[in-house]
Every structure is written in C-alpha cells, then in structure tokens.
C-alpha cells in the first residue's frame with residue numbers, strides 16, 4: 511500500500527522532463543496518488559501525465575493568471591471530487607547581478623515563483639477547507655536562505671524568500687482547517703532550469719561547496735515532497751526542509 515493511496519495531487523510546472531515537478535508527480539503516482547500535472551503547454555502536460563501512468567491529468571495553466579489557476583483547479587475537482595495535495599513547483603530563474611535586474615526581470619521571476627504560489631494556493635484552499643484536510647508543499651530554494659550565490663540573481667532569492675514567508679503565514683492561518691503548508695529548500699539540483707546558462711566552471715565551483723560532493727537529483731527533492739505531502743509529516747507545518755547535500759548547514 512502506497513503512502514498516498516486514494517489521494518489526489520496537483521503539481522505545477524511538472525512537464526519539464528528532468529524537472530523536480532515531474533519526478534515528484536512520478537513518485538506520488540507510484541505511491542498511489544492520482545496526479546494532475548499543470549504546465550504552460552497543454553500537450554507537454556498531457557504527455558507527462560500519460561508517461562507516469564493511466565488515469566492522470568495534464569492541463570495547461572499559467573500560474574501567474576489567477577483565472578487560469580481557478581479554472582484548472584475546478585477541472586480537477588470536477589473530475590476527482592477533491593484535491594488533497596498541492597505542490598507549487600512552477601518556477602523560473604535568471605543569473606543576473608543586482609544592477610542588471612530590469613522591471614521585466616523582476617516581474618517574470620517574482621510573478622511565476624511567488625504570485626503563482628499564492629494564486630494556486632488560493633484556488634485549492636476552499637476545497638481543502640471544505641474537507642478539513644490538505645497538504646500544500648511550496649518550492650523555495652537554498653538561495654532564499656543563503657542570499658543566492660548558486661545560479662539565480664537577487665530577485666530569485668527575494669522571490670524564494672517570499673515563498674518562505676508566505677508558507678509560514680499560510681501554515682499559521684490554515685492549521686485550524688486541517689491544512690498543512692510546508693516548504694522545501696533545494697540546493698543545487700541537476701535539471702534544465704538553468705536553460706543552458708550554467709557553464710562547467712560554474713558547476714564545478716558549486717559542487718566544490720557541497721559537503722556531499724555531488725549535485726542533487728530530482729528524486730532527492732521528490733522524496734522530500736512525498737514526506738511533506740503524506741501522513742509521515744502529519745505534525746509538520748510551517749517548516750522549511752533543506753535538501754542541499756549539506757551546502758547550507760544552519
């Protein structure tokens with residue numbers, strides 16, 4: 511019997527083939543959950559859902575669009591009756607220095623990471639409240655805790671630090687409704703989020719600062735998401751869990 515048997519989950523930004531969301535959706539499915547994969551492109555989302563097995567859903571949803579979030583959630587709720595788990599994984603990053611951040615960079619990075627997390631949470635909360643149960647897992651980053659210095663610029667650190675504040679405030683407000691809200695702070699994980707802008711020199715420098723001596727795998731983060739989404743973490747809310755190979759020990 512899987513840890514998420516009979517549960518339904520929504521994972522945003524989960525169409526990226528080597529991404530954290532896809533690995534999380536796959537592990538959740540292996541543990542018995544029915545999963546809706548939301549991403550910008552409908553075809554990619556459907557293909558990713560089909561890949562993790564039969565019965566899962568793939569939907570287009572741009573998380574910066576409040577109506578799109580509400581529409582996708584309504585579609586999942588009408589298909590399955592309820593949403594037990596939300597993983598706010600959709601995110602983008604940019605390797606900029608402070609003086610290079612233009613208004614459009616600020617908007618893009620803050621919007622997808624922080625505004626998207628708020629809008630998706632707002633979309634699922636009424637249903638979770640009605641059932642008096644739910645688990646929300648937000649993807650922050652070690653960049654929020656140690657002031658960047660990995661790949662993303664200061665605007666990325668700010669967005670991910672904003673997610674920590676939002677996570678903790680939601681945890682406090684939603685605990686009486688039986689909804690737990692937690693954050694994951696991954697360190698350096700080998701995915702495609704760096705969009706070809708990570709040089710091998712940058713990578714060597716990052717890995718040199720990781721006590722475990724390797725980049726993380728998407729499955730390392732998925733395992734933490736499973737813990738936070740499942741009954742194993744039933745008394746955890748408002749936490750930030752480090753998945754960073756020891757690169758920030760505090």
Ligand code: NAD
Pocket residue numbers: 522523524525526528529530531548549550571572573574598599600601602603622626649650651652695696697698699700701702703704
């Ligand atoms: P990824 O680039 O592989 O996947 C991100 C996905 O989000 C893509 O499928 C993309 O299409 C989707 N997306 C982008 N904008 C969207 C939008 N507006 N609406 C819906 N979907 C959108 O990235 P990843 O490395 O798997 O990262 C997943 C999450 O983990 C992100 O929030 C990221 O900031 C965070 N994170 C990653 C790392 C890392 O080292 N990879 C470290 C810390 C935190």
